[in-house]
Amino acid sequence: MRQFFAAVWLCAATVHAAAADMIERVASPDGHIVLELAQKMDAAGKRALSYNVRYDGETVIRDSRLELRLDNHLSENAMALPVDHHARWFENLRVTGVRRASHDSTWTPVTGERAQVRDHYEALAVDLVKDDNPTYKLSVEVRAYDAGVALRFAFPENEKGTYYRVIGEDTEFALPAGTRAWFHGWAQGPYQLMPLSNWPDQAERPLTLQLPNGLSVALLEGQMVDYARTKFKLSPDKPDTLVTAMHDPADLVSPFATPWRGIMIARRPGQLIENNDFILNLNAPSRIADTSWIKPGKIMRVMSLTTKDAKANIDFAARHKLQHILIDFKWYGNAFSFDADATKVAIPDFDLPGIIAYAKTKGIGVWLYVNQQGLMAQGDTLFQTYRDWGVAGVKFGFVQVGSHRWTTWLENRIQQAADAHIMVNIHDDWRPTGEQRTWPNLLTAEGIRGNEEMPDATHNTVLPFVRYLAGAADYTICYYDPRIRTTHAHQLALAVIYYSPLQTLYWYDTPDRSRDEPELAFWDRIPTTWDETRVLDGAPGRDVTIARRKGDEWFVGSITNNDARRIPLRFDFLPKGKRYEATIYADDPAAPTRTKVGIRTRTVDAATVLQLDLPASGGQALWLRPL
DSSP states (O other): OOOEEOOOOEEEOOOOOTTOOEEEEEEOTTSSEEEEEEEEEOTTSOEEEEEEEEETTEEEEEEEEEOEEEOOHHHHHHTTOOOOOOSSTTTTEEEEEEEEEEEEEEEOOSSOSSSOEEEEEEEEEEEEEETTEEEEEEEEEEEEOSSEEEEEEEEOOOTTOOEEEEEEEOOEEEOOTTOEEEEOSSTTOOOEEEESSOOSSOBOSSEEEEOTTSOEEEEEEEOOSSSOOEEEEEOSSSTTEEEEEESSOEEEESSEEOOEEEEEEESSHHHHHHTGGGTGGGSOOOOOSOOTTOOOEEEEEEOSOSHHHHHHHHHHHHHTTOOEEEEOTTTTSOTTSTTSOTTSOOSSSOOHHHHHHHHHHTTOEEEEEEEHHHHHHHHHHHHHHHHHHTOOEEEEESOOOSSHHHHHHHHHHHHHHHHTTOEEEEOTTOOOOSTTTTOTTEEEEOOSOOTTTOOOHHHHHHGGGTGGGGSOOOOOOOSSOTTOOSOHHHHHHHHHHSOOSEEEOSTTOOGGGOOOOTTHHHHHHOOSSOSEEEEEEEETTTEEEEEEEETTEEEEEEEEOSSOEEEEEEOTTSOTTOOEEEEEEEEOTTOSSTTOEEEEEEEEOTTOEEEEEEOTTOEEEEEEEEO
16 A cells, blocks of 8 residues: 655745855765755855765765756846846855755555555755846755765746756765766666776766775665756866766756766665665656556567567567567668668568467567667657557667757657556667656666676676666677576576566577576566565675565575685575575586576475575576465
């Protein structure tokens, strides 16, 4: 049952004097995290906004500048308004009030890693105004959760109608000396643990940090739906300091708010994963009233576009309990050309209506790949056409990302798909910022270095602690392709470790490659949405073990990096007094199959401890059912 406790804003009527310092603090509900927001006079006699963050008294973020760069002079001139000439836009803001609120609610995700999500925070808003132009008002809004803090700038409706052009955002993150970051320069790039110096490029978000005091911190961007993407760059003049770096200017009409700048904090790395609904809570509730048509599940790609091969994939999918197939690249011709018609099959011997009808008889949904050119040229009617065809979803391919223009364009296409009851998977460099809560037809997105690039096992152990903090990702798990750089049991376990309500399996595989190996029963059984998620052990770049529950069954995945490792698996997440049969799928050189995965069963309970012996680049997968 949904419970809701509305936020009640408590307003402080005190208006601070022009030259007085302002310091306001907000603590997380459990009191561990404290953010301090301050306005002080700098050495030049100008006002400056800053903040800092502590966890149990330990420094997470040192005093850090908050600043936006705006250039509204064209709008100001056109509308005969005063032109702002201040060197820093925030330097003459005057505090007019302080508001506080508490919020505690729970909501039920359409698809997710847990059955319910708690949205519980303490809020602080500081209202400010330009002291020489009272039409310019804004609020610094802060939320403090047990999992972390977030802040943004909110602009109310401008009474003179001025348009806003944000040309830069200079939010700083001054970190303790010795902090290291899991740097990656683009969404599908490799990871490297680096100090906060000599980066080759800006860092993609989320950015996970290892603090010298042992804390794990992740910097995220939330609700980036009408703005330009913001990465992280090194400060040119302040050591151990990161600064937000906008892709390009954002042209906005008030009222509006900038995206949330989130700072997750955890004692152990696995808590970041367990709290990854943090980014969802920074977004608006679902705007889809009827979600009955949103059907999560497992999907495989049709590699050869013939009617015969498509039906063979459907048969394989039905036999192995998959829910969808994807008709991939070039089914409608040259997908990079605006001359291609994404409503017409352009290859011979491909009976798409017949394939969709055949899939329906097997209970399999059909997805279509469409490139950005087709979505641009035909997007206003395309999704309704596909709905009439009986298509379940569309995979957006090769979309442009980063700029304000393409951000708003893509968000609009997600909404158009929702209006037509079409599910969405976005590929290439785009990453979600929590908007899948608002538009749950967005099942997954790439923005990940997955099995298209065949990364090594060490890379695979980093991903849960970085990329998956932004939400579901389409890793494109494989099984039979000889280019896989891990063991087969490692690949099996990824279906537990990597969350995606649309989970791609057998990405480079074809039905004729399979001999229906007995260990595929693990993938046959596994769901793609969950009631409960526990991170049992792990650290980025080393190993990770995750247990997930659906109903009364548990699925466990454990993987190591490029090194062999023994991992103790404690079953204390199970209810006491209840026994389970554990089916264990493990790397075994003596196994009779070519995949060398052995299968054994044993009885376990909450007191059981198993020693998982993982070979280099290996893994284990477990299915637990109650006895």
